[in-house]
Amino acid sequence: MSEDRNRLAEWVDQERERIVAFFRAFIRCKSPNPPGDTAEAAGYIGDFLRREGLAYRIIAPNEKMPNLVAAFEGGNQGKHLTLNGHIDVFPVGDGTGWTKDPWGGELIDGKIYGRGACDMKAGTSASIFTYVFLHRIRERLKGRLTLTAVSDEETFGPWGARYLVEYHPEVLGDCLLNGEPGSPYTIRFGEKGPLWLEFKIRTRGAHGAYTHASESATKLAQRLIADLEAVTLIEPKISGNIARSLEAARESVDKAMGEGAADIVSKVTLNIGIIEGGLKVNMVPFACRFEADIRLPLGVTREQVMAEVNKILARYPQATVEEINFNPPSYCPPDGAMVGFIQKNVQDLRGFKPQPIVSLGGTDARLWRYRDIPAYVYGPFPHGMGSADEHVDLEEFLHIVRVHVLSAYDYLMAH
Numbered sequence: 472m473s474e475d476r477n478r479l480a481e482w483v484d485q486e487r488e489r490i491v492a493f494f495r496a497f498i499r500c501k502s503p504n505p506p507g508d509t510a511e512a513a514g515y516i517g518d519f520l521r522r523e524g525l526a527y528r529i530i531a532p533n534e535k536m537p538n539l540v541a542a543f544e545g546g547n548q549g550k551h552l553t554l555n556g557h558i559d560v561f562p563v564g565d566g567t568g569w570t571k572d573p574w575g576g577e578l579i580d581g582k583i584y585g586r587g588a589c590d591m592k593a594g595t596s597a598s599i600f601t602y603v604f605l606h607r608i609r610e611r612l613k614g615r616l617t618l619t620a621v622s623d624e625e626t627f628g629p630w631g632a633r634y635l636v637e638y639h640p641e642v643l644g645d646c647l648l649n650g651e652p653g654s655p656y657t658i659r660f661g662e663k664g665p666l667w668l669e670f671k672i673r674t675r676g677a678h679g680a681y682t683h684a685s686e687s688a689t690k691l692a693q694r695l696i697a698d699l700e701a702v703t704l705i706e707p708k709i710s711g712n713i714a715r716s717l718e719a720a721r722e723s724v725d726k727a728m729g730e731g732a733a734d735i736v737s738k739v740t741l742n743i744g745i746i747e748g749g750l751k752v753n754m755v756p757f758a759c760r761f762e763a764d765i766r767l768p769l770g771v772t773r774e775q776v777m778a779e780v781n782k783i784l785a786r787y788p789q790a791t792v793e794e795i796n797f798n799p800p801s802y803c804p805p806d807g808a809m810v811g812f813i814q815k816n817v818q819d820l821r822g823f824k825p826q827p828i829v830s831l832g833g834t835d836a837r838l839w840r841y842r843d844i845p846a847y848v849y850g851p852f853p854h855g856m857g858s859a860d861e862h863v864d865l866e867e868f869l870h871i872v873r874v875h876v877l878s879a880y881d882y883l884m885a886h
């Protein structure tokens with residue numbers, strides 16, 4: 472048994488060039504979302520699996536956004552672990568700010584550059600090699616391993632993991648491991664939930680000199696936005712062990728997501744992402760619209776937030792609100808079996824113990840948690856995520872691969 476474990480670790484080292492070459496070529500397969508066409512990148516993964524002699528299915532409710540699913544049974548009874556990563560990446564726009572080719576997969580000074588380098592072609596590559604390596608020792612493995620490489624993640628779209636968990640429950644398993652970017656110092660067991668709202672304000676409008684003739688839609692919006700800040704004061708209700716995990720992880724959270732992140736993990740936040748209003752400087756605006764991105768921590772419900780919003784809106788009969796998007800916050804046990812395996816492996820490999828944390832942003836892992844399946848995220852540091860010169864440290868990438876391979880093995884063999 473431990474012979475297999477040693478062999479797995481050796482394969483990551485011996486096949487290091489191959490793993491890195493796969494990852495860099497994966498970055499070169501453009502898959503920006505929007506528009507979300509991942510056919511080339513999914514085809515690349517499929518070709519690779521085929522060359523490895525591994526069977527897979529394509530599930531493509533939208534033919535431009537295929538999902539790859541592969542699974543095998545171990546030689547003995549056990550638990551079912553699912554590996555999940557997404558294929559699509561953020562768009563690049565006109566490339567402003569990039570000093571490297573966003574689709575080049577260049578390796579410079581120990582860093583691999585390109586859109587998707589950290590979010591999340593590194594993590595998806597880790598899932599793929601975990602699947603490939605564990606498949607080689609399948610007769611001696613317990614349980615079942617499923618690989619899901621999905622499309623349509625970056626826009627919360629319906630054609631990727633959301634479709635799979637809804638119509639192909641065989642991908643759910645007993646536990647999920649995902650390599651979305653975070654930090655080698657943290658394991659994510661939960662995430663905040665976004666609630667996006669569109670507000671519209673209508674007034675009669677008037678000539679800009681006739682301010683007595685109409686209320687101003689932009690000025691009302693300004694006051695309404697200031698009042699909406701009240702949602703950030705809603706107190707979350709969380710149970711003891713979650714509260715203790717959050718408190719214990721403060722330092723790691725700041726390290727992973729920047730100074731100050733620990734202060735807002737447990738708070739409702741409000742961002743006004745868009746404001747549009749007015750036509751001309753000398754007109755009193757008759758319309759203004761804005762979009763609010765409200766993030767709910769664990770222990771705060773949409774109903775609580777909307778009650779507060781509606782209380783405020785009652786003072787603004789000129790305004791209406793509509794929901795654009797909502798995903799509830801999600802979490803699973805911060806002390807689940809997988810957390811222990813990742814911590815032990817990172818301790819052995821790097822000499823520190825990653826902390827279980829709740830993240831500010833969202834991942835597909837939430838979809839498993841919504842179905843009561845523990846889902847954990849362990850991935851690389853997000854250098855340049857969603858902005859210019861996105862990159863991942865080469866050794867950190869290989870560390871993530873190693874930890875995924877060994878932790879997946881440990882999980883399956885322990886049950």
Ligand SMILES: [Zn+2]
Pocket residue numbers: 557590591624651652
């Ligand atoms: Zn991602």
